[in-house]
Amino acid sequence: MGDDRVRIGVMAPGSRIDTGIADRVRTFAMDRFSDRLVEIYFHPQCFLASGHFAGDDAVRAEAFLDIANDESFDSLWFARGGYGACRIAEALIPRLSDAARRKTYLGYSDAGSLLAGLYKAGLSSLAHGPMPVDITRDGGDGAVERALAYLIDCAPNVLEAGISADTPTAAFNMAVLSQILGTALEPDLTGHVLMLEEVSEHMYRIDRLMFHITGNPGIRKVAGIRLGRCASIPANEPDFGQTEEEVVRHWCERSGIPYLGRADIGHDADNKVVPFGRVPTS
Amino acid sequence: MGDDRVRIGVMAPGSRIDTGIADRVRTFAMDRFSDRLVEIYFHPQCFLASGHFAGDDAVRAEAFLDIANDESFDSLWFARGGYGACRIAEALIPRLSDAARRKTYLGYSDAGSLLAGLYKAGLSSLAHGPMPVDITRDGGDGAVERALAYLIDCAPNVLEAGISADTPTAAFNMAVLSQILGTALEPDLTGHVLMLEEVSEHMYRIDRLMFHITGNPGIRKVAGIRLGRCASIPANEPDFGQTEEEVVRHWCERSGIPYLGRADIGHDADNKVVPFGRVPTS
Numbered sequence: 001m002g003d004d005r006v007r008i009g010v011m012a013p014g015s016r017i018d019t020g021i022a023d024r025v026r027t028f029a030m031d032r033f034s035d036r037l038v039e040i041y042f043h044p045q046c047f048l049a050s051g052h053f054a055g056d057d058a059v060r061a062e063a064f065l066d067i068a069n070d071e072s073f074d075s076l077w078f079a080r081g082g083y084g085a086c087r088i089a090e091a092l093i094p095r096l097s098d099a100a101r102r103k104t105y106l107g108y109s110d111a112g113s114l115l116a117g118l119y120k121a122g123l124s125s126l127a128h129g130p131m132p133v134d135i136t137r138d139g140g141d142g143a144v145e146r147a148l149a150y151l152i153d154c155a156p157n158v159l160e161a162g163i164s165a166d167t168p169t170a171a172f173n174m175a176v177l178s179q180i181l182g183t184a185l186e187p188d189l190t191g192h193v194l195m196l197e198e199v200s201e202h203m204y205r206i207d208r209l210m211f212h213i214t215g216n217p218g219i220r221k222v223a224g225i226r227l228g229r230c231a232s233i234p235a236n237e238p239d240f241g242q243t244e245e246e247v248v249r250h251w252c253e254r255s256g257i258p259y260l261g262r263a264d265i266g267h268d269a270d271n272k273v274v275p276f277g278r279v280p281t282s
Numbered sequence: 283m284g285d286d287r288v289r290i291g292v293m294a295p296g297s298r299i300d301t302g303i304a305d306r307v308r309t310f311a312m313d314r315f316s317d318r319l320v321e322i323y324f325h326p327q328c329f330l331a332s333g334h335f336a337g338d339d340a341v342r343a344e345a346f347l348d349i350a351n352d353e354s355f356d357s358l359w360f361a362r363g364g365y366g367a368c369r370i371a372e373a374l375i376p377r378l379s380d381a382a383r384r385k386t387y388l389g390y391s392d393a394g395s396l397l398a399g400l401y402k403a404g405l406s407s408l409a410h411g412p413m414p415v416d417i418t419r420d421g422g423d424g425a426v427e428r429a430l431a432y433l434i435d436c437a438p439n440v441l442e443a444g445i446s447a448d449t450p451t452a453a454f455n456m457a458v459l460s461q462i463l464g465t466a467l468e469p470d471l472t473g474h475v476l477m478l479e480e481v482s483e484h485m486y487r488i489d490r491l492m493f494h495i496t497g498n499p500g501i502r503k504v505a506g507i508r509l510g511r512c513a514s515i516p517a518n519e520p521d522f523g524q525t526e527e528e529v530v531r532h533w534c535e536r537s538g539i540p541y542l543g544r545a546d547i548g549h550d551a552d553n554k555v556v557p558f559g560r561v562p563t564s
Contacts, residue, residue: 050523051523051524052485052486052489052520052521052522052523082486083486083490086490086493178460178461178494179460179491179493179494180494181463181464181494182463182464182494182497182498182500183493183497184497185497203334204334204364204365207334207365207369208457208461211368211369211461211465212460212461212462212464212465215462215466215467216465218464236334238331238333238334239333239334240334241332241333241334
């Protein structure tokens with residue numbers, strides 16, 4: 001309508017959030033972006049509970065479509081990860097409207113399953129980056145501010161610094177990527193710089209995930225792998241004997257995938273935004 | 283050479299064991315199979331340590347080949363799981379001799395990566411079942427006796443009771459199978475009854491593993507899935523809301539794979555033997 005109002009819709013594809021998180025994020029956004037007309041709508045589904053999930057599969061899928069297919073929303077922001085996005089992703093794809101295809105989607109961790117499926121379906125404005133739940137972290141305001149600056153202004157300074165307009169990029173949690181390989185959600189990452197991060201996995205599991213990821217013929221077509229942060233690694237018994245970077249270098253070497261160094265992403269307040277595909281040159 | 287001596291070689295493809303486990307297993311075998319000429323050889327590699335592993339990849343691979351390619355051994359028994367078999371499996375395959383192809387291999391858990399690769403390579407006497415380390419479990423003597431009865435006499439009474447000569451079978455730990463799908467170790471399980479078990483994984487991870495496994499086009503060609511025991515499941519926060527059987531039924535239904543009920547396998551002393559492929563009719 002030509003106005004500069006920005007409408008952001010939030011839904012939870014996996015686990016639920018408390019209403020307090022929504023309140024904090026809205027208050028923070030009003031304060032920090034007081035000069036802008038920003039509306040953040042938290043779909044009531046975010047606060048539902050059905051066992052592990054923020055509502056059952058059908059409820060979460062409908063909430064996604066309520067926002068994605070609504071022309072009045074500029075973007076869909078995933079409330080948090082947890083687990084559950086892979087359960088609803090495949091069935092959503094055929095139900096996406098043109099409005100859904102024009103929208104920006106932002107999230108990470110478990111939400112990566114949905115980003116992957118949407119990327120495979122040809123959507124062009126998808127990004128790996130902070131979510132509303134990150135406001136509960138130490139320094140989490142910074143993460144949420146970064147996400148909002150991306151959703152409101154597409155601010156280039158919130159992007160991961162190594163992103164180049166020359167090469168397409170994608171970013172995933174290692175376990176989430178591993179668990180979509182070979183499924184209907186696996187995107188074509190040929191030629192992409194693939195950034196990977198992990199949290200709360202033992203070193204032996206990080207090693208096994210890298211075996212699995214780099215052993216995949218599709219993944220062997222990436223331009224290279226960059227390693228984000230691996231946080232809260234539980235103690236390995238006995239000590240694993242290799243760091244996460246040594247492990248990733250090992251599997252890159254074995255599989256013939258270039259190892260391109262570290263990436264500024266992770267399950268933390270410093271997590272930067274990584275758009276899927278090629279960043280438009282401005 | 284026509285004698286009825288049985289030689290069993292043991293190596294550790296992932297994590298190490300203590301010499302005490304080898305002593306207990308040998309003593310138990312001498313006692314329980316006192317009427318037979320049974321030699322159980324524990325390769326010295328079993329007791330090595332290299333960070334997480336029982337020796338580095340090269341050392342573990344050589345130990346495997348020392349036994350596999352030695353005509354004098356009737357079988358290779360994996361000492362334990364842990365983690366590491368996937369790191370050595372692919373490179374071993376081209377180095378297998380005819381002697382290796384005539385041998386029986388027995389193990390489970392992480393050793394499933396090797397069983398998978400060997401099965402893909404056309405070896406015909408592979409089985410999922412107890413390992414020497416199981417002697418440390420409550421009632422573990424029974425598990426080790428079952429394994430030995432299989433290795434020494436191919437005793438039919440130690441097999442999982444639902445196995446039919448009409449249908450080929452395979453058995454895996456869910457996480458181990460998930461992590462070889464799409465890699466060079468993935469076997470063709472078309473038409474197989476696939477038995478799956480798990481240990482120490484949260485319910486949300488079991489759900490995600492089943493999403494991944496049943497989402498794989500190769501796995502969708504199995505004759506059906508039977509669910510073994512899922513032991514030591516850590517508490518899910520919040521409660522997951524579904525049992526492991528409900529989860530497996532759900533994914534079977536979604537993927538069109540017949541769910542065929544429970545299987546008598548698991549990370550426990552009751553774990554039965556499941557030969558890969560078709561059990562020969564006697």
